[in-house]
Amino acid sequence: MDAVKHTHTYKVVDDCNLKADVLTVDGGRPRPVVIWLHGGALIMGNRVLPGRYRDLYLNSGYAVVSVDYRLAPETKLPAIVDDVNDACRWVREEGPGLFNADPHHLAVIGHSAGGYLTLMAGCVVKPHPQALVSFYGYGDIIGAWYSRPDPFYCQQPLVSSEEAYNAIGQKVISSSTEPNDRHRFYLYCRQRGLWPKEVGGHDPHIESEFFHPFCPVRNVSAEYPPTMLLHGDDDTDVPHVQSVMMADAISRAGVECELVSIPSGSHGFDSNVGDSEFSEISDRVLKFLEKHLK
Numbered sequence: 001m002d003a004v005k006h007t008h009t010y011k012v013v014d015d016c017n018l019k020a021d022v023l024t025v026d027g028g029r030p031r032p033v034v035i036w037l038h039g040g041a042l043i044m045g046n047r048v049l050p051g052r053y054r055d056l057y058l059n060s061g062y063a064v065v066s067v068d069y070r071l072a073p074e075t076k077l078p079a080i081v082d083d084v085n086d087a088c089r090w091v092r093e094e095g096p097g098l099f100n101a102d103p104h105h106l107a108v109i110g111h112s113a114g115g116y117l118t119l120m121a122g123c124v125v126k127p128h129p130q131a132l133v134s135f136y137g138y139g140d141i142i143g144a145w146y147s148r149p150d151p152f153y154c155q156q157p158l159v160s161s162e163e164a165y166n167a168i169g170q171k172v173i174s175s176s177t178e179p180n181d182r183h184r185f186y187l188y189c190r191q192r193g194l195w196p197k198e199v200g201g202h203d204p205h206i207e208s209e210f211f212h213p214f215c216p217v218r219n220v221s222a223e224y225p226p227t228m229l230l231h232g233d234d235d236t237d238v239p240h241v242q243s244v245m246m247a248d249a250i251s252r253a254g255v256e257c258e259l260v261s262i263p264s265g266s267h268g269f270d271s272n273v274g275d276s277e278f279s280e281i282s283d284r285v286l287k288f289l290e291k292h293l294k
Helices: 051-059 077-099 113-124 161-166 182-192 195-200 208-214 241-252 275-293
Strands: 003-013 016-025 031-037 063-067 101-111 131-135 227-232 257-262
Touching (some): 077 208
Antiparallel strands (some): 003 016, 016 063
């Protein structure tokens, strides 16, 4: 049978409609669900799922739900995490009737900032997802890599505060589409170590305790879901050690964790590899999902 796509509104906040694209195959048995979270530093991006991942998950028997969430800095971190929690709740409550979802077999998968939100889902979503897959995500958002000027990004011409704040607005938004200059705001944050402050609304240097509940590496328990972490060891945006730290915390809690380090892999390594390399990566992901969702 052919795959079908339906778009739903899973939440409305401040006149902002938060959308979910549901991709599945009509008929047949209830399907386990993959909830997909996009990247973009929580500042940019939208729910458009890359075609190779859409086909990968659909052809493997999953219903796929790719969701938008409110973007920073117009919306701050606690509300963004609430959106992810509400998206998972919506899938569990409405999914069986809307698209024949199996609410008891759910995985959350995300890339970069979506990987971070995936790891947060393991802390806040109840009941817990059955599995998490984080591509180049992160567990500590107030480490020096994010709260101090970044040497890699400081090699680029400095973005002025005027240019940075002209690239964003006041209105709550849940997706960004090109062309826009929001990446300039992100670059400004990295060059000045301001990402936690701009996204969280608090200064990590004097209010670090505010951020503790939003650092997955600090909140892993024995109930944390089985997790797969994929990360390039030459990532200049999110340090590879972020996934190493998460793997250590998860393993110390007695939870299954698989860390897949990609030699010489950059940030977004999976978007730049050929078919054979992608097949190797995707096979590992599918085996992990099959173990925990099927």
